[in-house]
Amino acid sequence: MDIAFMGAVSQGVLWGIMVLGVFVTYKLLDIADLTVDGSFALGGCVCAVAILSGCDPIVAVLAATAAGALAGAVTGLLHTLFEIPAILAGILTQISLWSINLRIMGKSNTPLLTSPTVFSRASELTGLPQSSIAIIVGVVVAIIVVVVMYWFFGTEIGSALRATGSNEHMIRALGVSTAKTKVIALTLSNALVGLSGGLICQSQKYADIGMGTGAIVIGLAAIVIGEVLGRLTPGKLTGFKSRLISAVVGSVVYFLIRAIVLQMGMDANDMKLLSAIIVAIALCVPVVWEKYQQRSSYSKGGEANA
Amino acid sequence: MLKLTCVKKTFNKGTVTEKCALTGVDLTLEDGDFVTIIGGNGAGKSTLLNMIAGVYPLDSGTVELDGHDISRLSEPKRAMYLGRVFQDPMRGTAADMQIEENLALARRRGQHRGLAWGITKQEREEYPALLAKLGLGLETRMSAKVGLLSGGQRQALTLLMATLTNPKLLLLDEHTAALDPKTAAKVLELTEQIVAERNLTTLMVTHNMNDAIRLGNRLIMMHEGNIIYDVRGEEKKALTVPDLLQKFEEVSGGELANDRMLLS
Numbered sequence: 065m066d067i068a069f070m071g072a073v074s075q076g077v078l079w080g081i082m083v084l085g086v087f088v089t090y091k092l093l094d095i096a097d098l099t100v101d102g103s104f105a106l107g108g109c110v111c112a113v114a115i116l117s118g119c120d121p122i123v124a125v126l127a128a129t130a131a132g133a134l135a136g137a138v139t140g141l142l143h144t145l146f147e148i149p150a151i152l153a154g155i156l157t158q159i160s161l162w163s164i165n166l167r168i169m170g171k172s173n174t175p176l177l178t179s180p181t182v183f184s185r186a187s188e189l190t191g192l193p194q195s196s197i198a199i200i201v202g203v204v205v206a207i208i209v210v211v212v213m214y215w216f217f218g219t220e221i222g223s224a225l226r227a228t229g230s231n232e233h234m235i236r237a238l239g240v241s242t243a244k245t246k247v248i249a250l251t252l253s254n255a256l257v258g259l260s261g262g263l264i265c266q267s268q269k270y271a272d273i274g275m276g277t278g279a280i281v282i283g284l285a286a287i288v289i290g291e292v293l294g295r296l297t298p299g300k301l302t303g304f305k306s307r308l309i310s311a312v313v314g315s316v317v318y319f320l321i322r323a324i325v326l327q328m329g330m331d332a333n334d335m336k337l338l339s340a341i342i343v344a345i346a347l348c349v350p351v352v353w354e355k356y357q358q359r360s361s362y363s364k365g366g367e368a369n370a
Numbered sequence: 371m372l373k374l375t376c377v378k379k380t381f382n383k384g385t386v387t388e389k390c391a392l393t394g395v396d397l398t399l400e401d402g403d404f405v406t407i408i409g410g411n412g413a414g415k416s417t418l419l420n421m422i423a424g425v426y427p428l429d430s431g432t433v434e435l436d437g438h439d440i441s442r443l444s445e446p447k448r449a450m451y452l453g454r455v456f457q458d459p460m461r462g463t464a465a466d467m468q469i470e471e472n473l474a475l476a477r478r479r480g481q482h483r484g485l486a487w488g489i490t491k492q493e494r495e496e497y498p499a500l501l502a503k504l505g506l507g508l509e510t511r512m513s514a515k516v517g518l519l520s521g522g523q524r525q526a527l528t529l530l531m532a533t534l535t536n537p538k539l540l541l542l543d544e545h546t547a548a549l550d551p552k553t554a555a556k557v558l559e560l561t562e563q564i565v566a567e568r569n570l571t572t573l574m575v576t577h578n579m580n581d582a583i584r585l586g587n588r589l590i591m592m593h594e595g596n597i598i599y600d601v602r603g604e605e606k607k608a609l610t611v612p613d614l615l616q617k618f619e620e621v622s623g624g625e626l627a628n629d630r631m632l633l634s
Binding site: 216218219220221222223224226227229230231233234235236237238239240241242 | 423444445446447449450452454456460461462463464465466467471474475476478479480481483484485486487488489531
C-alpha cells in the first residue's frame with residue numbers, strides 16, 4: 065500500500081479515539097463540546113513534555129489522558145455548577161488551554177526527534193516497520209476503548225448518562241443528578257481526546273500548539289461519515305457497538321479522503337474548509353430533505369394522499 | 371404521610387413579571403389518601419406538585435414526608451420517595467432508549483448508580499409480565515425504542531415506571547390532559563387500578579371535574595395560590611359538577627378562569 069495512505073489510515077485510527085470522545089458529548093449528551101480543540105492539543109503538549117522529561121512513553125500517554133480529563137471536568141463544572149451554556153463553557157476552556165499549553169511547553173512547538181515513543185517501542189519489540197505499527201497500535205487502543213465504552217454505557221451510571229442526553233427531566237425525576245452525569249460525560253470524553261492527542265504527538269514525533277485546531281470539526285465530520293456508512297451497510301448498522309465502530313471507521317475514511325484530495329494537489333490549508341463543508345452538508349441534508357418532502361406531499365385537493 | 375406547612379413560592383421576584391404562585395399552602399395527607407386537585411389556570415396546582423418534587427427551591431415553609439423534612443433536598447434526592455407522571459407524554463420517558471432500558475432506569479430510582487449492569491437478566495425476564503398488565507401489547511416490544519410508541523402508550527409506560535418501586539407519594543400532573551379521550555380513559559383506568567392495588571398515597575391534578583369527583587377519597591380546589599376548598603369522604607362522593615362550579619364562583623368572585631374545566 066502507498067505510504068501516504070498507510071499514514072492516512074494510522075492517523076485516522078489514532079484520531080478515531082478522539083472521535084469516540086466527541087461521540088460521547090455530541091451524540092450521547094447532545095452537546096457540541098468545543099473544549100476538544102484545546103484538550104487535544106493539551107494531550108499532545110503534556111505527552112511531549114513528559115517524554116522529554118524522561119517519562120516512559122506509556123506513562124506520558126496516561127498523563128495526556130488525565131490532562132484531557134481535567135480539561136473536560138473544568139468545562140463540565142462551568143456548565144453545570146455555574147450554568148454557563150455548554151458551547152460557551154467549552155470555548156472558555158478551549159481558549160484558556162491555548163495559554164496553558166504554551167506554558168506547559170514553554171514554546172509553540174516541541175519536537176521528539178530521538179526520544180522513544182510507544183510506536184518505536186512496539187516496532188523494536190515486533191520488528192515491524194513504524195508505518196504499519198502505528199496502525200496496529202491504533203487499532204488495538206481503539207478496540208480497547210470501544211469495548212470499555214460499550215461496557216460502561218451498559219452500566220447503571222452509563223445508562224443514566226445516556227438518559228441525560230435523551231431526557232433530562234425524566235432522569236432527574238428518577239433521582240439522577242444531571243449535573244453529575246454531565247460532568248462525568250465531559251470528563252470521559254475529553255480524557256479520550258487527550259489520549260488521542262498524546263498518541264498523535266508520539267506518532268508524528270512533535271507537539272504543536274496548533275495541533276488541535278479544528279479537531280471538533282474533524283470529530284463531527286468523522287461521526288457524520290461513519291453514520292452514513294453505517295446506514296448504507298446492508299443490515300443497517302445502528303446498534304450501539306456498530307455506532308462506536310463506525311465513528312472510528314468514519315475517522316479513517318475522513319483521513320483517506322484528505323490524503324486523496326491532498327495528492328490531487330489541494331492546498332493542505334483548504335482541508336479545514338472542506339471539513340466544515342462536509343459537516344455543514346451532513347447537517348443540512350436531513351432538514352432540506354424533510355422540507356422537500358413536506359412540500360411535495362402537499363396537494364391542493366388532498367386527493368393525492370387520501 | 372405528607373405534610374406541607376405554609377409553603378410559599380413567588381416567581382420572578384422583584385420584576386414586572388412577578389407571579390405569586392403559592393401564598394402559604396398548608397396540606398396534610400394521610401397514608402393511602404388519593405387526592406384530586408382542581409382549579410383554574412395559574413391557580414398553583416402544578417407549582418404545588420413541583421414544590422413537593424423539589425423542581426424549584428421553596429421561598430418559605432416546609433415539606434415533610436413521613437416525618438422527615440425534605441424542604442431543602444434537591445430534586446434528584448427527593449426522587450427516591452416520589453413517583454411522577456407529567457402532562458407531556460414525551461417528558462416521562464427517554465425516547466432514544468428501549469422500553470426495558472427505561473424500566474430499568476426507573477427501577478433504580480433514588481438508588482446509587484454504580485458500575486453494575488444497567489439492566490440485569492432477571493429484570494429482562496420480569497418486565498414483560500409487568501407490561502402485560504397494561505394491556506397495550508408492549509410486552510412483545512421490550513427492545514423497541516420508546517420514541518416509536520404513541521403518546522398514550524408512553525404515558526402508560528411512565529405510570530408503570532413511576533410506580534415500579536413503591537413510591538411514598540405519587541404525583542400526577544394532568545397526566546391525561548394531552549391524550550385523546552379514549553386513551554385518556556384507558557390511562558385513567560390504569561391509574562385507578564395501580565393506585566388501588568398498591569394503596570399508593572396520590573396527588574392528582576386534573577381539569578376534568580367528573581374525574582376529580584369520581585376518583586380518590588378527597589378533593590381540593592385551588593385558587594390564586596392557595597387551597598380554597600377541601601372535601602373528603604361521603605361529602606365528596608355526593609358532589610356534582612354544578613356544586614363544584616357554584617363553590618368556585620362563591621370563592622373566586624364569579625369568574626371561572628379555566629375554560630377547559632367547563633368543557634369536560
